[in-house]
Amino acid sequence: MTMKTKYIWLLAGIISFTACSSDDDAALSVQPLPELTRGSANFSTYVSLGNSLTAGYSDGALFKIAQENSMPRILASQFALTGGGEFTQPLTNDNVGGLLAGGSPLPGFGPRLVFDGAGPVPITNLNPGATITTDIVLNNPTGPFNNMGVPGAKSYHLLAPNYGELSGLFASPPTANPYFVRMASSSSTSVLADAMAQAPTFFSLWIGNNDVLGYAVSGGDGTNPITDQATFDFAYNTLISTLTTGGTKGVVANIPNVASTPHFTTVPYNPLSPLDPNFGPQIPTLNMVFGALNPIFSAVDPDRVIIFSETDASAVVIKDESLADISGIITQQLNNSPTFPAFLAQFGLPPSAAPTVAAYLGNAYGQSRQATPEDLFVLPSSKVIGTINTSSVAALMQQGFSQALAAQFSVEGVTLPLEDKWVLIPSEQAEISAATASFNATIQAAANNADLAFVDANNILNQLAQSGLQSGDYILTSDLVTGGAFSLDGVHLTSRGYAAMANEFLKSIDAKYNSNFEASGHLVNIANFNTNYSAGLQ
Structure with missing residues (x-):
């Protein structure tokens, strides 16, 4: 019995020693991540141009916490790890969203949406005390702003002088944008001029979505037509040639297929149930x-x-x-x-x-x-x-x-x-698809000619719609409310969705400029970003 016991303990010791050695070998085999490098990019003065997708617009409105989690702001936080400078935004005054003009609600710019258990509703439905306080006449912030994303802007709007002129809001048709009224350096300036005044060393440009989206969300009824190709080409190429003055580097993204977003895929064509007592x-x-x-x-x-x-x-x-x-x-x-x-x-x-x-x-x-x-x-x-x-x-x-x-x-x-x-209807969808493809060809060609990093946002959002997009431990889908990527308006992203998109931008920057955000472990953890905000947040 003694001999057998001795051999048993000897065997146990061998097994234990082998296991420890194996663990030590595994630990030794893990290679440390490389040190973060920016490659050939210079992030010291980063300026972002675009529309609602870059402004941080979410849940049908622009509000403070969503702006703080905007895609460009997330990018800037990573750029700061390798020489990036301060990144300022024209933050709204509250988390209610919506705009006032001289104390009166600005029509068409209401508060953000929240989920009431059945669907999206204005925050005031669940929180009657929620009050809009952002007034484009009384309390505009002071720039300059690194985030020049202007909700509602089309490609050519970024070139337009007087786009921040208050009186232009009341022209017919309007010649100004209330969000740019808040952030313009003067009433006569343009978005591009204010961006260039900051002498950016790196830029991002994600514009063109509204050139087709306006037509789509109006059901193609003609009240908001698709931008003609010549106008888009001129505007986009002018933006690129100006932004790359002196060899400035940047990243651009193309236009998503708007018809693949939950704004157009949530409501079924056959919602009339015989079990409905009203029908x-x-x-x-x-x-x-x-x-x-x-x-x-x-x-x-x-x-x-x-x-x-x-x-x-x-x-x-x-x-x-x-x-x-x-x-x-x-x-x-x-x-x-x-x-x-x-x-x-x-x-x-x-x-x-x-x-x-x-x-x-x-x-x-x-x-x-x-x-x-x-x-x-x-x-x-x-x-x-x-x-x-x-x-x-x-x-x-x-x-x-x-x-x-x-x-x-x-x-x-x-x-x-x-x-x-x-x-x-199918013929209107065909118009949107054709325009998107044509605009995207212009964007791709401009990126190639200027040797810029390129993000295929169209492919990314199609992937979201078809099979989901994996980012870290999460798989985001395009399902409204539950998918995690799209906010309650069905067009704009959640904060988590913007974080996932920021990672796609970082990957493209790595590929073009030999930075290593991904390889060094400096993509963002999308789990740190919300998919929704409560009605109590105001």
């Missing part, structure tokens, strides 16, 4: 109404037939301006139908109302169809679908409809086709 019981009546129109649709174009399912989710009804307008055909066919007066009688309408109702139905459904999976709906449409359009009700009542019947014919996306501004 389900109406389905038989709706199918009876559209039953009077469907024979006409079938004769002209079977794809226009409108039928609501009593068992499955149904698509909304939209106006598709790419369709031939058959208003006249509908009106004529209904007026010629011997059964149309009897059809109207079911709704309490006399035969004398037939011409009026036929004309209304013709105008309402002349370019209508039910949506398909190829249609994309802007995020705000979720608050509109299924609601009563009061303007439509008033107009129908003037034509002799009772209030109840007028309301029945004024349900958005059901009996009243959704207007163009709420949906991007």
Whole structure:
């Protein structure tokens, strides 16, 4: 027994010694990270130019903590580790967001969004005491500012003189931007001029998104057209040639595919559930109404037939301006139908109302169809679908409809086709895609010609939408609220999303200028950045 015990302890000692030696060898084999180097880049005076994506805009507004976690500010914090200087921003006064002008709310510039458990709502819905205090007349900060990101700016706006002139906000159309009013060195200056006045040694430029985004978020209704190619080319090439004066180095990013963002992918094309007590019981009546129109649709174009399912989710009804307008055909066919007066009688309408109702139905459904999976709906449409359009009700009542019947014919996306501004049809998406590709070709060529670092933001955001983007221990996706990358407006990034994008910029800078932010372990840890901010933060 003694001998056996001795051998057992000897064996245990050998195993222990071997394990310790193995651990020591493993420890010795771990190579220390290299020392951080900036390579050939000079970050001593870093200036960032762009729009809302570089300003730190998030959750539908510009607010202080989001600015402090803007993508350029995150970059500057890493640049500071290797000679980068101070980085100043035109911080807002609060974490509510929104703008005032002389104490009055500036229309269209409301407070930030928060999540109420069901969807995005203004912070004031959950925190009535939240107050906007950033006033573009009374309390503007003093520059110069290293972050020259101006929310809403298009490519050519960065060149425009007087873009910070207060009176220009009230011109028609406006010639100024309220965010630049806050930060301009003078009323006559331009964004580019204020950037160059700082003699930057390194710059980042991420501009052009709004040149297509304005068209997209307005549903392609024509109120905010895509920038023409010649204007974009001139503006972008002028920006690059000016910023690289004297051989200044920098990094540029291209334009993301806006249609891949949750602003356009969250609202389904078929949100009408038969289980919805406000919709389900109406389905038989709706199918009876559209039953009077469907024979006409079938004769002209079977794809226009409108039928609501009593068992499955149904698509909304939209106006598709790419369709031939058959208003006249509908009106004529209904007026010629011997059964149309009897059809109207079911709704309490006399035969004398037939011409009026036929004309209304013709105008309402002349370019209508039910949506398909190829249609994309802007995020705000979720608050509109299924609601009563009061303007439509008033107009129908003037034509002799009772209030109840007028309301029945004024349900958005059901009996009243959704207007163009709420949906991007395939032809509009094709316009956006073509413009994005063309603009990105200009950006790529300019980056190549000036030998600048280049970030393929389009590919990165497409990756987010398709499979997710891994950054550190996290995989970000494009899902609204839960994905971590996109803020509650569905277009702009969260602070964590901006941190992940900053890492992509750093990787591109490494590749071009032989810096080693990634290899030396100096990418940022995105876990240190929020994906949302509470309604109590103000």
